[in-house]
Amino acid sequence: MPPSSTPYHVAIVMDGNGRWASKRFLPRIAGHKQGVDSLKRCACACDARGIKVLTVFAFSSENWQRPQEEVSGLMDLFALALGREVPQLKLDGVQLRFIGERQGLSNRVLKGIEQAEAATAANHKLVLNVCFNYGGRWDIVQAAARVAAQGLEMTEQNLSQAMALAHVPDPDLVIRTGGEQRISNFLLWQSAYSEFFFSDKLWPDFDEAALDQAIESYALRERRFGKVPGQGDAAASPVGVH
Ligand code: IPE
Ligand code: IPE
Ligand code: MG
Numbered sequence: 001m002p003p004s005s006t007p008y009h010v011a012i013v014m015d016g017n018g019r020w021a022s023k024r025f026l027p028r029i030a031g032h033k034q035g036v037d038s039l040k041r042c043a044c045a046c047d048a049r050g051i052k053v054l055t056v057f058a059f060s061s062e063n064w065q066r067p068q069e070e071v072s073g074l075m076d077l078f079a080l081a082l083g084r085e086v087p088q089l090k091l092d093g094v095q096l097r098f099i100g101e102r103q104g105l106s107n108r109v110l111k112g113i114e115q116a117e118a119a120t121a122a123n124h125k126l127v128l129n130v131c132f133n134y135g136g137r138w139d140i141v142q143a144a145a146r147v148a149a150q151g152l153e154m155t156e157q158n159l160s161q162a163m164a165l166a167h168v169p170d171p172d173l174v175i176r177t178g179g180e181q182r183i184s185n186f187l188l189w190q191s192a193y194s195e196f197f198f199s200d201k202l203w204p205d206f207d208e209a210a211l212d213q214a215i216e217s218y219a220l221r222e223r224r225f226g227k228v229p230g231q232g233d234a235a236a237s238p239v240g241v242h
Pocket of ligand 2: 063
């Protein structure tokens with residue numbers, strides 16, 4: 001991929017919904033609802049800026065440990081949002097993909113996922129990967145298991161091709177909102193050479209101006225991929241891109 005000031009693939013840890021709600025004396029689920037709107041806005045804004053792939057962290061393998069009320073609220077909201085938003089996403093040319101462990105999800109959620117993927121499979125304007133019941137460690141383990149089951153050699157390339165995001169290049173830019181500076185088991189394998197941007201904005205407040213700030217910061221970075229400054233085109237070949 002040629003070097004570009006616009007990232008091809010942006011990945012986002014959408015953090016801060018709960019705090020957004022607490023600040024307003026609202027239940028946490030109100031923050032998650034607002035988070036869905038923020039995601040719609042953000043997907044639109046990414047598309048308008050020429051970003052081709054957006055990957056978002058919506059529910060981690062560790063988030064099951066939250067109070068039962070919040071977990072079931074999130075599952076309901078996810079199923080509802082799918083039913084409500086897919087027709088418009090389909091018209092907008094967005095291809096939806098769901099990344100994560102499907103075992104353990106309810107039939108209602110699974111049905112929503114399958115229908116959303118089928119309805120948008122032919123779209124190519126923007127790929128929106130929604131990481132749901134996802135963990136970076138789970139991804140590495142499931143990829144290793146697949147490579148082993150196929151009797152293939154355990155190489156970086158074979159493992160990359162078995163990872164859950166093998167249909168897209170590795171993320172150029174990983175954004176985390178909400179002020180925390182950690183990866184929280186997001187794209188551990190795929191973010192080996194991503195640029196990182198941490199925003200203090202809570203996810204529901206992450207607007208177009210905040211996205212532009214992240215993209216502007218990205219455009220100023222020199223990605224070296226282990227090489228030395230000024231090695232030119234050679235420096236623009238990311239590892240792990242397939
Ligand atoms: C991120 O927001 C959404 C999910 C993890 C589902 P949080 O719910 O983690 O919000 P904070 O970090 O508690 O504010
Ligand atoms: C990461 O946020 C997961 C998602 C945004 C879905 P968390 O709120 O779960 O992360 P920690 O617990 O602060 O590390
Ligand atoms: Mg959080």
